[in-house]
Amino acid sequence: MSTFTANLIFSVLFVVFGATRGFLGNGDKFRRKVSVELNPGLTPPWVLPPGVGLVHVRGLGLNDTLHFLLCNAGAPALLMVHTNSTQSVVQVDWPSFINRSSAGSLKVEPQSSVQYSSALVFTRVWEYDDVNNTADPQQTAESSFYPPYELQNFLWSDLNETLDQSGLTVKLCGGERTESFLNGSLCLQFSAFESVGRDQPWPSLHHNANSSQLHVWLNGVTPRGNHSRFALEFQSVGDSGFQGRVDVHSSIDDEYTPSIFKVSQWVSSPVNQSGVWGYNQWKPVAYRKAVPVFEDATPCKHSQLVSMKRIPQSRLVQAYFTEHPQTHGLNISFGIDKDPVFYSDTKYISWTVLVGMGEPPADSFSTLIIIIITVGLGTPLVIIIVGGVFVWIRKRRSHSSGYEPIN
Ligand SMILES: *[C@@H]1O[C@H](CO)[C@@H](O)[C@H](O)[C@H]1NC(C)=O
Ligand SMILES: *[C@@H]1O[C@H](CO)[C@@H](O)[C@H](O)[C@H]1NC(C)=O
Ligand SMILES: *[C@@H]1O[C@H](CO)[C@@H](O)[C@H](O)[C@H]1NC(C)=O
Ligand SMILES: *[C@@H]1O[C@H](CO)[C@@H](O)[C@H](O)[C@H]1NC(C)=O
Ligand SMILES: *[C@@H]1O[C@H](CO)[C@@H](O)[C@H](O)[C@H]1NC(C)=O
Ligand SMILES: *[C@@H]1O[C@H](CO)[C@@H](O)[C@H](O)[C@H]1NC(C)=O
Ligand SMILES: *[C@@H]1O[C@H](CO)[C@@H](O)[C@H](O)[C@H]1NC(C)=O
Ligand SMILES: *[C@@H]1O[C@H](CO)[C@@H](O)[C@H](O)[C@H]1NC(C)=O
Ligand SMILES: *[C@@H]1O[C@H](CO)[C@@H](O)[C@H](O)[C@H]1NC(C)=O
Ligand SMILES: *[C@@H]1O[C@H](CO)[C@@H](O)[C@H](O)[C@H]1NC(C)=O
Numbered sequence: 227m228s229t230f231t232a233n234l235i236f237s238v239l240f241v242v243f244g245a246t247r248g249f250l251g252n253g254d255k256f257r258r259k260v261s262v263e264l265n266p267g268l269t270p271p272w273v274l275p276p277g278v279g280l281v282h283v284r285g286l287g288l289n290d291t292l293h294f295l296l297c298n299a300g301a302p303a304l305l306m307v308h309t310n311s312t313q314s315v316v317q318v319d320w321p322s323f324i325n326r327s328s329a330g331s332l333k334v335e336p337q338s339s340v341q342y343s344s345a346l347v348f349t350r351v352w353e354y355d356d357v358n359n360t361a362d363p364q365q366t367a368e369s370s371f372y373p374p375y376e377l378q379n380f381l382w383s384d385l386n387e388t389l390d391q392s393g394l395t396v397k398l399c400g401g402e403r404t405e406s407f408l409n410g411s412l413c414l415q416f417s418a419f420e421s422v423g424r425d426q427p428w429p430s431l432h433h434n435a436n437s438s439q440l441h442v443w444l445n446g447v448t449p450r451g452n453h454s455r456f457a458l459e460f461q462s463v464g465d466s467g468f469q470g471r472v473d474v475h476s477s478i479d480d481e482y483t484p485s486i487f488k489v490s491q492w493v494s495s496p497v498n499q500s501g502v503w504g505y506n507q508w509k510p511v512a513y514r515k516a517v518p519v520f521e522d523a524t525p526c527k528h529s530q531l532v533s534m535k536r537i538p539q540s541r542l543v544q545a546y547f548t549e550h551p552q553t554h555g556l557n558i559s560f561g562i563d564k565d566p567v568f569y570s571d572t573k574y575i576s577w578t579v580l581v582g583m584g585e586p587p588a589d590s591f592s593t594l595i596i597i598i599i600t601v602g603l604g605t606p607l608v609i610i611i612v613g614g615v616f617v618w619i620r621k622r623r624s625h626s627s628g629y630e631p632i633n
Contacts, residue, residue, distance in 0.1 A: 257421045258285035258292065258435040262391050272320040274299070279385035280542070281396050282316050283418045285435060290341075292583060293334060294438050296416050298385065298398055299327070299541035301378040303347040304416065304440060306504065307546075308583045311339035318545075327541040329548045343546070344464040344494060344504045346581055347538040351375040351412060351444065351458055352557065355451030356568070361561035363457050364529065372450045374459070375402060378539040380412065394418040401447075410447030410573070416440055422587075428518040429509040429578055430482035432589055437582030444575050445516070454569045457559035458577065461538045462506065463551045468494045470554055472531055477509075477589050484520055486511045490528060491586045492556070505586040508579040512560040514572040524565060526577060529557040 265274065266282045274280075278299045285292040291314045295305040307314075315335055322331040334340055353372045354363060363371075382400035389396045398414045401407030417425070422434040433439055444456060462470065470492055477489045491507040514522040534553040537543055543551075560575050561568075569575060580587070 277382040297542035301540045303540035303542045305345040307343045309339040327545045332545040356453045356455045406448045432587040457557045461555035507586045512577045525562045
């Protein structure tokens with residue numbers, strides 16, 4: 227009898243567990259063989275200006291290749307090119323790229339294999355004196371804005387020294403030759419991935435082999451106002467025939483990014499067709515310390531997508547896109563209404579975005595949450611069943627013992 231009960235409990239738990247697991251889908255097994263090279267094909271006498279570099283990440287799939295190119299000549303940009311060939315290569319006409327970055331001086335060959343390309347460019351850092359404490363650039367008078375930091379004019383530390391071939395990361399730090407940047411810098415950390423996973427530090431975005439990540443932080447910059455807040459402007463350049471929109475989804479699981487239940491994604495779909503081909507995805511949170519903890523999290527907001535008349539001042543983008551690319555931009559502003567903490571309090575703010583092709587990754591329940599659900603749903607069922615069995619046994623006992631119930 228007890229084995230029967232135990233079996234029953236087990237199968238109930240198993241069914242509940244299996245159902246939650248199956249319903250939510252399990253881990254993606256897709257992998258790419260990823261390799262990194264710096265300045266592909268650059269040979270003397272051609273040299274890039276000091277601190278400037280072009281990082282090429284090649285992610286080889288079974289019958290496709292996903293190229294990522296990161297370049298800090300001009301405004302820092304990340305270009306993503308997906309091809310349906312395992313033989314596709316990046317070709318740079320270095321003299322032309324260095325001199326004028328004329329359109330067509332950087333190509334992915336064979337061009338017929340290119341399925342999708344898009345670039346993300348960090349263009350400006352806006353600073354404003356938030357005297358009304360709205361943390362909203364759109365509600366702030368224009369007179370409260372300081373001249374923006376134009377990232378196309380920044381000087382950068384040597385890329386070569388921060389390139390980690392095995393970890394598939396590279397760090398870029400730069401700034402202006404001004405008082406504000408004497409002890410400060412804007413940094414970008416790029417990461418590529420061979421398979422699905424999450425970074426340890428928050429926001430712990432869910433990445434896969436079809437994505438890469440940019441972590442951006444502003445450290446030690448002297449604010450120009452007493453209530454300075456910042457916003458980061460970025461632009462996306464893509465082929466014509468695609469349209470973008472920014473969606474905000476509720477996230478079911480905040481275990482990886484505590485207290486943040488939303489995920490924002492700027493997706494790109496072919497005009498008149500469904501399906502997403504590329505995305506920039508982020509959680510609306512920024513951190514005020516280098517090691518993120520709960521107290522140092524602050525919400526961030528994005529502005530409306532706006533169409534830009536010109537492509538941004540990035541050499542990579544100017545060299546790659548030849549046929550009427552489209553450019554859209556938006557601002558991410560850090561901080562929230564009535565937030566008593568301003569940039570000057572920690573002199574640090576960081577934010578993370580995932581850039582990838584195909585459908586953006588969706589958060590799924592972790593094993594811990596699944597166990598909690600299983601126990602939560604399973605326990606009442608087990609109690610009911612055990613209770614039922616117990617009553618049934620009592621009834622049988624009282625029947626077989628020969629005593630008749632007293633009416
Ligand atoms: C590429 O490979 C995947 C799985 O390996 C397959 O589903 C897909 O049809 C292949 N695509 C082409 C164009 O061969
Ligand atoms: C750079 O471009 C200019 C204008 O096209 C040209 O006159 C010059 O010769 C080029 N320099 C090199 C080194 O290619
Ligand atoms: C790759 O895509 C092009 C069109 O974009 C198509 O003509 C070609 O057949 C495809 N090649 C493979 C191997 O699927
Ligand atoms: C502060 O708020 C007032 C009233 O809404 C507005 O008139 C003023 O322009 C705001 N000041 C700044 C610097 O944004
Ligand atoms: C990068 O640095 C290493 C050593 O620090 C050097 O051997 C290599 O030539 C450098 N590469 C480039 C492209 O500058
Ligand atoms: C930069 O740091 C040095 C030493 O920590 C300090 O003396 C100086 O005042 C700082 N400058 C600025 C502009 O913050
Ligand atoms: C990544 O892209 C490949 C090729 O298009 C596709 O087969 C695979 O399912 C994608 N994986 C994810 C996690 O999106
Ligand atoms: C910042 O505050 C100090 C002292 O309260 C004041 O002297 C200074 O003018 C203020 N600066 C700005 C830019 O408002
Ligand atoms: C999209 O659909 C509209 C109306 O149905 C049509 O006018 C337009 O040409 C289509 N655009 C493309 C790129 O197919
Ligand atoms: C970003 O914000 C600044 C200041 O409000 C504004 O001038 C600029 O046009 C915005 N950029 C985009 C792409 O919306």
